[in-house]
Amino acid sequence: MKWSAKPIIHKEEKRIGVYFEKDADLIARIKKLEDARWSQSLKAWHLPDTEENRILFKIPLQSxxxxxxxxxxxxxxxxxxxxxxxxxxxxxxxxxxxxxxxxxxxxxxxxxxxxxxxxxxxxxxxxxxxxxxxxxxxxxxxxxxxxxxxxxxxxxxxxxIHRPRREKKLPNVLSKEEVKAILNAHSNIKHKTILSLIYSCGLRCGELLALQPFHIDSKRNLVLIKNAKGKKDRIAPLSRKILEMLREYYKVYKPTTYLFEGQIKGQPYDARSLQLILKHALQKAGITKPVTLHWLRHSFATHLLESGTDLRYIQELLGHKSSKTTEIYTHVSTKNIQQIKSPFDDL
Structure with a gap:
């Protein structure tokens, strides 16, 4: 069985990626290793970058x-x-x-x-x-x-000292129909509210997990996002539909310290559990794309742009320091591209 392994950075975490053609025996063995996970986007298994795992997968121990x-x-x-x-x-x-x-x-x-x-x-x-x-x-x-x-x-x-040339990758974006299918997949009000809030406010995962009940300003229909990336606070508009959903969720779960808490009261929800919520929603919605939670944030920005929202406002809503970061969404917006007639149609 041919396989390869190398150190990687996956979702801002140092991991070891393991690559091989599908093999039930090898998959069963990897599953037994601590914190082994499958990544649909990488098409690979990945594990913590530890000395033990480096020795196991014959990776240089230099670092x-x-x-x-x-x-x-x-x-x-x-x-x-x-x-x-x-x-x-x-x-x-x-x-x-x-x-x-x-x-x-x-x-x-x-x-x-x-x-x-x-x-x-x-x-x-x-x-x-x-x-x-x-x-x-x-x-x-x-x-x-x-x-x-x-x-x-x-x-x-x-x-x-020069930086490596930046890879010019376009953000992954879902259609509104796909987003709707994902958000409606769960009947559990907590899971439904989590995914809906991420999309409706364009939140990063860490920003959602850090939310506390008082960050929801129901009188002004705003969400206060405290100490986000770059230690910046910002506000996002709170949809009336989301507010109703939050009120329903609050009655059932009665969170104390964090808006979304795990099994232990007062402790924030686990980041890995967020991934599972999305994974199950994709399965229920029948979507096979390698969607991550960040796709919902990309989709939020692109859908705003396609509906005519000024790029400067989108930059503020996403908390981007530079307008150049926000401008990438102009390359994935289909609003104008779909209006272009292919010369093939005139043949």
Whole structure:
């Protein structure tokens, strides 16, 4: 049985992707491993990126070795600096792990002697050789640039460190009919409300999980999204239909601290359970596309654009820092494309 495995970044989490042609025996063995998951979008199984799993799947352990003593000290300093700037714990972990990988590669070299050429060598000899993604490479570059801005007497020229060329992928968008089928698939009011709120407000998963009951302003028909990506607050319009749904949900579940709580009162709903809610909705709706929860956010933005909403308002609703990020939805909007007549029709 031929198979391959490599480190990946999946949904902002470091994982090991395992690729092979369908084999019942191998699937059964992988299912027994802790936190093994199937990804429809990757068409692969993936597991936590741990030393044990790397050994199991014969992946180089380079990134799990320790940096030099000097490297460990500097990583600790870097973490302190990030915390003092109030970066999120997710960003701190991502940047420090990325920097660790780089400093492990140069564990036998003094940090003050590292040059721009060393960054290029690392990209070629570690990232490209191990077939790591451009998004992971971009995280490394972000970490290196930010780290060396805080270190004096270095031979690194910050502005000359280049990022990998950005992949120009279009967002995945569902039709309104497909969204309606997904939102109506569940009879459970909690599951139905969760999916409906994500779509109707264009929420990220983390934003939904962080919502508390007082963030729903029923008098002004608004949802307050606190401390979202980039530590920014924003507001989203609250549909009257969603408000009625929320009131029905509230009567049944009576949440205390978070709007959507798990089995333990006062604790937020589990992110993995959100994925299961969507998975079951897709099965019930008969949709076989590899839909993720983020597709609902993309669909929200595209449907607004197609209904004539100004791009600047969509940018505000999504919480995008740059208008360029929002402009990508103009490439997937079908409003004008569908009006174009193909020359084939005149043949």
């Amino acid at each position: 799990l070795r320790l940096p030099s003593d000097e490297g460990l000290v500097q990583i600790a300093r870097f973490k302190q600096w990030l915390r003092s700037k109030r970066y999120s714990e997710n960003t701190i972990n991502t940047y420090s792990e990325a920097l660790k990988s780089f400093l492990v590669f140069y564990r036998d070299k003094a940090i003050c002697e590292i040059t721009n050429e060393d960054v290029i060598i690392y990209n070629n000899e570690y990232i490209l050789k191990n077939n790591l993604s451009s998004s992971y490479q971009n995280q490394i570059v972000n970490a290196i640039k930010l780290f060396f801005r805080t270190i004096l007497e270095t031979k690194i020229e910050i502005d000359k």
